[in-house]
Amino acid sequence: MFTILIISIIIILVVLILAVATTSKAYQYKHTVDPIDNNPHLPEHKQKEKNEGGHV
Template identity: 60%
Template sequence: MITIMIISVVIIAVVIALSVFTVNKGYAFKHTIDPLENNPHLPKDDESKK
C-alpha cells in the first residue's frame, strides 16, 4: 500500500513540474506582429496614401 502511495506522489509531482515548465516556457515566448505596411490581410489602398 505504501509503495502505491509513493508512486502516486511521484507521478503527481512529475505532472505538476512539467505543467509549471510548459507554462513558464509559454510565457517566455516572444510574440511578434507584422507591421501594417507588410500585413497581407489588409486591403491595398494606394490611393489614400497619395
C-alpha cells in the same frame, strides 16, 4: 499500500513540475506582429470603413 501511495505522489509531482515548466516556457515566448506596411488587408479595411460610414 504504502508503496503505491509513494509512487502515486512521485508521479503527481513529476506531472506538476512538467506542467509548470511548460507553462513558464510558453509565457517566455516572444510573439511578433507584422508591420502595418506589410498588411495586404489594410487598404480594403479603409475602403470598407469609408463606405460604411466608419463602422466596421
